[in-house]
Amino acid sequence: IMSDWTECLKFGINLTKQTSEVRELLTNQLQVHLKSSQADLVTETDLRVETILKSAIRDKYPVHRFIGEESVAAGECVELTDSPTWIIDPIDGTANFVHRFPFVAISIAFTVNKQVKAPFGIVYSCVEDKLFYAQKGRGAFLNGEPLNASGQEDISRCVVVTEIGAERDDLALSTMTSNIFRLLRIPVHGVRALGTAAVDMCQVATGGADAYYHIGMHCWDIAASSIIVQEAGGVVMDTDGSPFDMMSRRVIAASSTAVANRISQVIQAFPCRRDDED
Ligand code: IPD
Numbered sequence: 001i002m003s004d005w006t007e008c009l010k011f012g013i014n015l016t017k018q019t020s021e022v023r024e025l026l027t028n029q030l031q032v033h034l035k036s037s038q039a040d041l042v043t044e045t046d047l048r049v050e051t052i053l054k055s056a057i058r059d060k061y062p063v064h065r066f067i068g069e070e071s072v073a074a075g076e077c078v079e080l081t082d083s084p085t086w087i088i089d090p091i092d093g094t095a096n097f098v099h100r101f102p103f104v105a106i107s108i109a110f111t112v113n114k115q116v117k118a119p120f121g122i123v124y125s126c127v128e129d130k131l132f133y134a135q136k137g138r139g140a141f142l143n144g145e146p147l148n149a150s151g152q153e154d155i156s157r158c159v160v161v162t163e164i165g166a167e168r169d170d171l172a173l174s175t176m177t178s179n180i181f182r183l184l185r186i187p188v189h190g191v192r193a194l195g196t197a198a199v200d201m202c203q204v205a206t207g208g209a210d211a212y213y214h215i216g217m218h219c220w221d222i223a224a225s226s227i228i229v230q231e232a233g234g235v236v237m238d239t240d241g242s243p244f245d246m247m248s249r250r251v252i253a254a255s256s257t258a259v260a261n262r263i264s265q266v267i268q269a270f271p272c273r274r275d276d277e278d
Pocket residue numbers: 041069089091092093094095163164165166194195196197198216217218221
């Protein structure tokens with residue numbers, strides 16, 4: 001009986017490392033298409049990487065299920081069941097990829113029984129060649145070295161990562177900019193955005209950043225990195241202070257509960273349709 005899913009984790013890590021296609025295609029001609037907005041992009045590479053990952057996993061584990069960014073964009077619904085499920089973002093940071101801004105990642109999380117804290121998560125930051133992974137109860141690692149969040153409890157000493165996001169309506173934009181304004185006014189040490197939610201959130205696991213928050217991303221952007229942050233000693237919650245819900249489109253990840261709570265008091269959310277709403 002494979003109760004801790006270690007074999008699946010090893011398979012996922014090997015598969016991710018073998019997907020050199022993202023790196024190769026960074027230098028190729030790109031076919032860019034628009035999705036939900038002028039700023040929501042998809043390339044042939046997103047579609048290709050998702051297909052490669054899914055077919056390899058399906059060959060090995062025929063009964064497992066998938067939630068994949070591009071399959072959902074193509075009309076599949078997001079449904080988390082009790083079955084073992086791989087949650088895949090083939091390229092997190094597609095706009096970076098298109099512009100050759102050097103942060104793009106493959107994000108793979110694995111869940112079973114709809115667990116809030118999934119058995120494992122893998123984030124491969126392709127250009128940096130950094131492989132982050134964490135397994136429930138067994139710690140978080142970067143290229144094999146253990147990761148520890150900073151433990152910082154004082155918001156005024158924090159570097160906070162967030163994302164501008166792909167939404168361009170007035171309410172989303174004014175909420176996003178005023179959230180950054182209120183944090184800077186505390187003041188925090190700095191606000192950063194790398195352009196990939198998965199890699200942003202992994203910075204909290206490394207201690208390089210002390211917190212991350214985001215409104216509007218999707219479950220595939222953060223499912224893997226939320227496990228990595230928790231296993232590195234950090235906390236995750238909803239932006240309203242309630243328990244983390246990977247389908248809510250809202251997240252705070254922080255080095256301590258004190259910092260997470262403080263951020264939840266300072267920021268506001270704009271309405272987003274849940275990932276699992278039909
Ligand atoms: C996007 C990135 C970006 C975030 C967007 C996401 P994608 O994911 O994570 O940082 O701001 O909300 O949709 O589309 O590049 O996989």
